[in-house]
Amino acid sequence: MxxxxxxxxxxxxxxxxxxxxxxxxxxxxxxxxxxxxxxxxxxxxxxxxxxxxxxxxxxxxxxxxxxxxxxxxxxxxxxxxxxxxxxxxxxxxxxxxxxxxxxxxxxxxxxxxxxxxxxxxxxxxxxxxxxxxxxxxxxxxxxxxxxxxxxxxxxxxxxxxxxxxxxxxxxxxxxxxxxxxxxxxxxxxxxxxxxxxxxxxxxxxSRAHERFKALVTAAGESDTVITDVYEIGWPGRRHRVLATAVTADPDQPKKFIGKTVVEGKPYLVPRFSAAVPTEATTGRIEEMALYCGLSCSAIPAxxxxxxxxxxxxxxxxxxxxxxx
Ligand SMILES: Cc1cc2nc3c(=O)[nH]c(=O)nc-3n(C[C@H](O)[C@H](O)[C@H](O)COP(=O)(O)O)c2cc1C
Structure with a gap:
C-alpha cells in the first residue's frame, strides 16, 4: 500500500x-x-x-x-x-x-x-x-x-x-x-x-492586506473570475481572482495605483500588476490582483x-x- x-x-x-x-x-x-x-x-x-x-x-x-x-x-x-x-x-x-x-x-x-x-x-x-x-x-x-x-x-x-x-x-x-x-x-x-x-x-x-482578507471572507464562488488581465510581472498565465473594476474593464490606463514594500525594498504597483496587496501595500487595494479560489464560499472568517x-x-x- x-x-x-x-x-x-x-x-x-x-x-x-x-x-x-x-x-x-x-x-x-x-x-x-x-x-x-x-x-x-x-x-x-x-x-x-x-x-x-x-x-x-x-x-x-x-x-x-x-x-x-x-x-x-x-x-x-x-x-x-x-x-x-x-x-x-x-x-x-x-x-x-x-x-x-x-x-x-x-x-x-x-x-x-x-x-x-x-x-x-x-x-x-x-x-x-x-x-x-x-x-x-x-x-x-x-x-x-x-x-x-x-x-x-x-x-x-x-x-x-x-x-x-x-x-x-x-x-x-x-x-x-x-x-x-x-x-x-x-x-x-x-x-x-x-x-x-x-x-x-x-x-x-498571513501577510495579505486586511481589505483583501475581508473581501475573501465575504465572497462566494460567483464573485470569482478567471482572467489574464493581471499580467505585469507574470505574463501569459490565467488567474482566478475576485472580480474587480479592472477585470470588468481591462481597457483602463496602465498607471500606478499603489505602493508596496517587499523585504524592505519599496516598489510602485501598476494597474494590472500580478502582485497581491499585502499588509505593506497602500493605494487602490480593490483594483489589485485579489487571487481567490472557489474555496472562498466555505471560508467565513x-x-x-x-x-x-x-x-x-x-x-x-x-x-x-x-x-x-
Ligand atoms: C493569494 C494566492 C497567491 C498564490 N500564489 C502562489 C505562489 O506564489 N506560488 C504557488 O505555487 N501557488 C500560488 N497560488 C496557487 C496555489 O498554489 C493553489 O493552486 C491554490 O491556492 C489552490 O486553490 P485554493 O486557493 O482554492 O485553495 C496562490 C494562490 C492564492 C490564492
Missing part, C-alpha cells in the same frame, strides 16, 4: 499550505508546520539578501518539515538556479522545495541529491506523470484554484486521471478546498492529501493557521484520527 502524503513528508496532517508570494511569509509557514501540517513560504522573485532573510526565519521558526516555494516560469532557469543554490546552502534539511509548474529535469536531480523533498504543482496529466517519474510529490491543481492556473481540468477529474496512471505515486489535490467535506471528496477521487491556498490567505499569520489545520485533521489520510 502506498504511504500517505503525511508519512512521505513526515508531518501529522496530510495538508500542504501553498507558498504564496507576498502573502505566505515565514511566519505563516512556520505556524502551519508547528500545527502539524506542511507550511510553505512564497519565495516568488526573491534572491540574494531578501531571500536569505526569509530562509533564515524559515529555518529557525520551526524544526518540522516546512517548504520554500519557487516559480520556474516567472524567474527563468538561471535565476531559479541561483534561488535553489541559496535554498540548499542556507537551510537545514527539514526545509523542502515546492515548485509551481515544471522545471528542467536537472532540478529534480539537484533537489534529490541534496536529500530534500520536492513538491511540484501541475495542471495536466502529462506533467503529473513526468514529475512523479522524476521522484516528486505531485500536486494536481484544478481550475477551482485561486491564483495562477496551470491547466483546464476540474480538480477531481485531474486527480482521478493521474491516479489511474500512477497507482503508487504520492498525489495531493488543490483547488477549491475550503472545507473538510471538499477535502474528503478529493481524497475519494484518489488524492493522498490536499494543498490549500485561499483558506490560508485569511489566516492571522479570519482565523489562525492552527485552526485551519485542526479543521482538516480528521479527514486526511495519515492524520491521527484516521486509520489507514
Amino acid at each position: 502506498r504511504p500517505p502524503l503525511a508519512a512521505v513528508l513526515g508531518i501529522d496532517v496530510g495538508l500542504l499550505q501553498s507558498g504564496m508570494g507576498g502573502v505566505a511569509g515565514a511566519e505563516l509557514a512556520c505556524a502551519v508546520s508547528n500545527a502539524g501540517a506542511a507550511g510553505c513560504a512564497g519565495g516568488y522573485k526573491l534572491v540574494g539578501a531578501p531571500l536569505s532573510a526569509m530562509l533564515d526565519r524559515l529555518g529557525t521558526g520551526t524544526d518540522r518539515p516546512v517548504g520554500i516555494n519557487l516559480i520556474p516560469e516567472v524567474v527563468g532557469a538561471e535565476e531559479l538556479d541561483h534561488q535553489l543554490t541559496q535554498v540548499l546552502d542556507e537551510t537545514p534539511p527539514h526545509v523542502y522545495v515546492s515548485l509551481f509548474g515544471m522545471p528542467d529535469d536537472k532540478v529534480f536531480d539537484r533537489v534529490a541529491d541534496a536529500g530534500r523533498h520536492l513538491v511540484v504543482q501541475v495542471g495536466t496529466v502529462e506533467d503529473g506523470v513526468r514529475a512523479a517519474g522524476l521522484g516528486a510529490v505531485v500536486v494536481a491543481q484544478g481550475i477551482e484554484a485561486g491564483g495562477h492556473l496551470l491547466g483546464t481540468a476540474r480538480r477531481d477529474e485531474l486527480v482521478a486521471a493521474l491516479r489511474a496512471e500512477l497507482p503508487d505515486a504520492c498525489i495531493a489535490a488543490s483547488g477549491g478546498i475550503g472545507s473538510p467535506e471538499e477535502a474528503a471528496r478529493a481524497v475519494a477521487a484518489g488524492a493522498d492529501g490536499v494543498l490549500l491556498g485561499t483558506a490560508f490567505v485569511v489566516a492571522h499569520e 479570519e482565523t489562525s493557521a492552527a485552526d485551519v489545520v485542526a479543521g482538516f485533521a480528521g479527514v486526511l489520510p495519515g492524520s491521527p484520527a484516521v486509520t489507514n
Whole structure:
C-alpha cells in the first residue's frame, strides 16, 4: 500500500499550505508546520539578501518539515538556479522545495541529491506523470484554484486521471478546498492529501492586506473570475481572482495605483500588476490582483493557521484520527 502524503513528508496532517508570494511569509509557514501540517513560504522573485532573510526565519521558526516555494516560469532557469543554490546552502534539511509548474529535469536531480523533498504543482496529466517519474510529490491543481492556473481540468477529474496512471505515486489535490467535506471528496477521487491556498490567505499569520482578507471572507464562488488581465510581472498565465473594476474593464490606463514594500525594498504597483496587496501595500487595494479560489464560499472568517489545520485533521489520510 502506498504511504500517505503525511508519512512521505513526515508531518501529522496530510495538508500542504501553498507558498504564496507576498502573502505566505515565514511566519505563516512556520505556524502551519508547528500545527502539524506542511507550511510553505512564497519565495516568488526573491534572491540574494531578501531571500536569505526569509530562509533564515524559515529555518529557525520551526524544526518540522516546512517548504520554500519557487516559480520556474516567472524567474527563468538561471535565476531559479541561483534561488535553489541559496535554498540548499542556507537551510537545514527539514526545509523542502515546492515548485509551481515544471522545471528542467536537472532540478529534480539537484533537489534529490541534496536529500530534500520536492513538491511540484501541475495542471495536466502529462506533467503529473513526468514529475512523479522524476521522484516528486505531485500536486494536481484544478481550475477551482485561486491564483495562477496551470491547466483546464476540474480538480477531481485531474486527480482521478493521474491516479489511474500512477497507482503508487504520492498525489495531493488543490483547488477549491475550503472545507473538510471538499477535502474528503478529493481524497475519494484518489488524492493522498490536499494543498490549500485561499483558506490560508485569511489566516492571522498571513501577510495579505486586511481589505483583501475581508473581501475573501465575504465572497462566494460567483464573485470569482478567471482572467489574464493581471499580467505585469507574470505574463501569459490565467488567474482566478475576485472580480474587480479592472477585470470588468481591462481597457483602463496602465498607471500606478499603489505602493508596496517587499523585504524592505519599496516598489510602485501598476494597474494590472500580478502582485497581491499585502499588509505593506497602500493605494487602490480593490483594483489589485485579489487571487481567490472557489474555496472562498466555505471560508467565513479570519482565523489562525492552527485552526485551519485542526479543521482538516480528521479527514486526511495519515492524520491521527484516521486509520489507514
Ligand atoms: C493569494 C494566492 C497567491 C498564490 N500564489 C502562489 C505562489 O506564489 N506560488 C504557488 O505555487 N501557488 C500560488 N497560488 C496557487 C496555489 O498554489 C493553489 O493552486 C491554490 O491556492 C489552490 O486553490 P485554493 O486557493 O482554492 O485553495 C496562490 C494562490 C492564492 C490564492
